[in-house]
Amino acid sequence: MDGKLVDWDDAKVHVLTHSLHYGLAIFEGIRCYNTKKGQAIFRLEEHVNRFFDSAHIFNMKIPFSRREIAEAIIKTVKSSGLKECYIRPLAYYGYGVMGVSPAGAPVNVVIAVWPWGAYLGEDGLKNGIRAKTSSFIRGHVNSNMSMAKVSGYYVNSQLAKQEALMLGYDEAVLLDTEGYVSEATGANIFIVRGGVIKTTPLTSILEGITRDTVMELARDAGLTVREERFTRDEIYIAQEAFLTGTAAEITPIKELDGRTLNTGKPGEITKKLQEIFFSAAKGQSKNKKHGRWLSYI
Numbered sequence: 001m002d003g004k005l006v007d008w009d010d011a012k013v014h015v016l017t018h019s020l021h022y023g024l025a026i027f028e029g030i031r032c033y034n035t036k037k038g039q040a041i042f043r044l045e046e047h048v049n050r051f052f053d054s055a056h057i058f059n060m061k062i063p064f065s066r067r068e069i070a071e072a073i074i075k076t077v078k079s080s081g082l083k084e085c086y087i088r089p090l091a092y093y094g095y096g097v098m099g100v101s102p103a104g105a106p107v108n109v110v111i112a113v114w115p116w117g118a119y120l121g122e123d124g125l126k127n128g129i130r131a132k133t134s135s136f137i138r139g140h141v142n143s144n145m146s147m148a149k150v151s152g153y154y155v156n157s158q159l160a161k162q163e164a165l166m167l168g169y170d171e172a173v174l175l176d177t178e179g180y181v182s183e184a185t186g187a188n189i190f191i192v193r194g195g196v197i198k199t200t201p202l203t204s205i206l207e208g209i210t211r212d213t214v215m216e217l218a219r220d221a222g223l224t225v226r227e228e229r230f231t232r233d234e235i236y237i238a239q240e241a242f243l244t245g246t247a248a249e250i251t252p253i254k255e256l257d258g259r260t261l262n263t264g265k266p267g268e269i270t271k272k273l274q275e276i277f278f279s280a281a282k283g284q285s286k287n288k289k290h291g292r293w294l295s296y297i
């Protein structure tokens with residue numbers, strides 16, 4: 001917390017923490033995987049860069065350098081003693097002022113780490129999840145600055161997630177303001193149709209680092225990837241669909257709105273991409289290029 005290692009039980013904030021009331025906090029979600037050569041943080045540099053980009057979009061000044069944040073992340077993981085973990089850096093406006101403007105409130109930075117397995121369950125990762133098109137939509141591009149990863153946007157995600165869970169689904173797919181598919185509550189979406197992979201272009205979505213990883217892995221495997229808008233019914237008739245995110249990793253979608261996708265089993269391309277993704281993240285890839293994604297601690 002703010003440059004010091006703090007015991008779990010002492011990691012507390014004041015009730016008048018500005019971000020708690022007004023919703024502006026910048027965060028990241030990063031994973032550390034256990035590899036044969038020790039623990040490695042996946043795409044650390046890209047996550048740290050996005051953390052600073054998110055802050056820049058909101059004119060929030062993080063009182064540390066990129067290098068200090070990257071080093072602090074490594075130090076926090078090391079001190080946790082965890083072999084594999086999820087890492088959550090968060091920059092927020094602390095206690096100081098009340099009112100919409102955070103001017104005068106300090107910018108506090110914390111990094112928390114904890115063990116976190118398959119975000120949508122082991123069964124979801126292996127066999128796919130059931131999703132529902134949400135009645136809630138992703139914010140307009142001039143309402144949400146979607147290039148930023150901001151805690152406040154998760155109010156919208158929670159409405160969608162709550163609705164999906166209440167109706168017995170695992171996850172929600174949100175549409176954009178024009179009705180095209182946007183993303184899930186905290187993950188990007190891909191479909192496969194006629195051997196072509198499509199993913200939402202950068203408009204209403206967060207520019208996922210897993211999305212970028214998967215596009216590169218797919219292209220390297222000789223597959224065609226297009227960043228192109230698509231509609232919910234194209235998911236209904238897609239051969240395969242999956243979600244990507246640091247938490248969700250690559251989670252197959254087996255059903256949307258009560259329509260089973262293809263056979264209802266994770267498709268060949270999805271399974272292949274999962275395999276290459278996990279081998280890259282766990283340092284088992286034979287492709288030397290993938291080594292650049294790993295920061296050994």
Ligand SMILES: *Cc1c(COP(=O)(O)O)cnc(C)c1O
Pocket residue numbers: 029149150183185186187188205206207208209210211244245246247
């Ligand atoms: C974090 C996040 C994602 C996934 O991004 P990754 O960099 O792959 O973890 C997708 N959508 C939203 C809204 C997110 O907050």
